[in-house]
Amino acid sequence: MDSILVTGNGPLSGQIPIAGAKNACLTLMPATLLSEEPLTLTNAPRLSDIKTMTALLQSLGAEVSALQDGQVIAMSSHSLTSHVADYDIVRKMRASNLVLGPLLARFGQAVVSLPGGCAIGARPMDLHVEGLEALGAEIELKDGYLHAKAPGGLKGAVHEMRFASVGATENIVMAATLAKGTTVLKNAAREPEIVDLVECLRKMGAQISGEGSSTIEIQGVDRLHGATHQVVTDRIELGTYMLAPAICGGEVELLGGRMRLVESFAAKLDAAGVSVAETDKGLKVTRKNGRVSSVDVVTEPFPGFPTDLQAQMMALMCIAEGTSVLEERIFENRFMHAPELVRMGANIEVHGGTATVTGVERLKGAPVMATDLRASVSLILAGLAAEGETVVSRVYHLDRGYEHVVRKLEGVGAKIERIKGQ
Template sequence: MDKIVVRGNGPLNGRIEISGAKNACLALMPAALLSEEPLTLTNAPRLSDIRTMTTLLQSLGVEVAAMQAGKVLSMSGHSADNHVADYDIVRKMRASNLVLGPLLARHGQAVVSLPGGCAIGARPMDIHITALEQLGAEIELRDGYLHATAPGGLKGAVIDFRFASVGATENLLMAASLAKGTTLLKNAAREPEIVDLADCLIKMGARIEGAGTDTITIEGVDRLRGATHPVVADRIETGTYMLAPAIAGGEVELVGARLDLLGAFTEKLDACGIEVTQTNTGLVVKRRNGRVDAVNVVTEVFPGFPTDLQAQMMAVMCTAKGTSVLEERIFENRFMHAPELVRMGAQIEVHGGVATVTGVDKLRGAPVMATDLRASVSLILAALGAEGETVVNRVYHLDRGYERVEEKLGACGADIERIQGDD
């Protein structure tokens, strides 16, 4: 397996281009199943998760062509006649479950393996299943697969999610777009990726109102057409690279970054002493005065502090002035990076879903192991400000969500390199 070696060598200075959002692109791609006409996505990120979704869609009969070095994806579902999403593909990525709604809407049936992804806690499918059943689907679990049918077709309904699930909201947006009648989604997720998917579906002819609020109305249509849509900038990649100069010092410009996508995250940056300036092309980020100040963090659904930036924020707090408390309310097993940061000299105590971090003057380089996608990059961030050499093992997680991380940080002066593994 590949490793990434980082040697802490002082401040970062330069420009980083922000890629299209992984989580948005993974929701947009299954929308190709909803139409016989081509769907083209521009600003697509070049990531292993995108390749996995490509493989899954191709297995379902979607024709996918990658152009401009993979930044443009052209997909045609005109011959998509397979409705079985196989375990060997789905097990690699949680977002594979997003084909369930489109397959039901298009074919009236779907067989989808229970999905995989990062081991960061339970992310149950029951919210998706219950909501689709309210639209008229009949779903049962057999041999690790969800077998779904809609004998009378999908029909609009009022759905009140017990939790504002991003994936369930996305699945229902796509399924309800072709359902008969009107669907009302209550307690819907409000993330920017939801808005991006709704905007794309509207371009395809869907009738959707309220995306970005907790109540979304979808009036079903008979068919959707093709469209061209740019993938929104990745707010999690943006937040990650905003924290790099917070740890290492210096000044970094993030080209294409959007402040409006980050919600409560930027408020925490301001509170701990990180200066963010909006420009015509993106954002400029730097520390105000040396070490940052400790702040407390509670992860919440958007517009609250994102769970996908909790690990990175913990890395920053490891060398902050004072003690911070980070509470994880989204996933119950998302502090697996803490023991690895402790190996680097961090002072962290974890009790259930709460981590207490007492800042130290400096971290020390050490061999560490990535346990999931966001943990991977948190260790790289920590290493940027550490003394000596850090070797981050098992970085295949990293490649699922960050495009050319060593090149982007290296262009800003980081001493970082990838060592190719034997397999």
């Protein structure tokens, strides 16, 4: 099993290109199931999760081809052969559940395994089920599979979600594009990935308004056509690499970055003593004079502080001056990186959904183990700021969400290498 060796090496300088958004691309790919005509995505990230979604769509009979070194994904669902999303594929990644709405909308039936992914707490499907049932679907859980049907087709409805779930919003919006009549989805998630999905669906002929707000209105149409769409910049990869010069010092420009994607995160960095400025090419991040200051963080749905940047922010707070409190309100069990950071000399106390971090002047390199996708990169960031060598094991998590992480960090002066397993 591969590991990554990181050696603290001082300030960073240069440019890092930011890939297309993993979470956006994984949402856009199932949209091909809504139409018989081709859907082409550009600026696609080259990640193992994209390969998993490709395998899932192909298992349903869709044609999926990766072009231009994987940055273009060409898809066609003109002749699907199955409406069953099998456990062996779905267990690898929770985004696999996003085939449920499109299959149900176009074919009136779907059988989808409960999803897997990182071990960061329960990922219930109840919000997805409630929304689709509001549209007239009949859904039953049997033997770990959701058996959904809508014999007379889906019908528009007014539905308010109990929580602004991103995945449920995406599933319901895709399903509603082919429902009869108008659907009004209240307490909808507002993430940029949802705005990106709606822009793509609109290119396919969907009639949708209100994306980016808490109320989305969808006027159902009889059919959708093909389209070509560019995947939005990955705001989580962007935020992760913004932390590299914050934690090491120096100045790094993140190519393709936009402030509108990371405003709440950038505000926390500014409060900590890190400058973030928009440029013609992206965002330039510079640590101000001296040691960063501690800041408190509460994870919230967009436009609040992203849960997917909490682990990385904790790495920065480990070397901040003062004490910070990080409260996780989105997922349970999402502090599994804390004990590994403690192995590196961090001072962290975890009580339920709250972590209290008292900054130390310097972390020390140590052997550590990644427990999930974002935890893996937080340990790499910590290693960049630590004395000596840090070896991060179980980095297969990393390949799910970050392309060419070693190459990108090497390009700005980090001392990092991937060690192949036996």
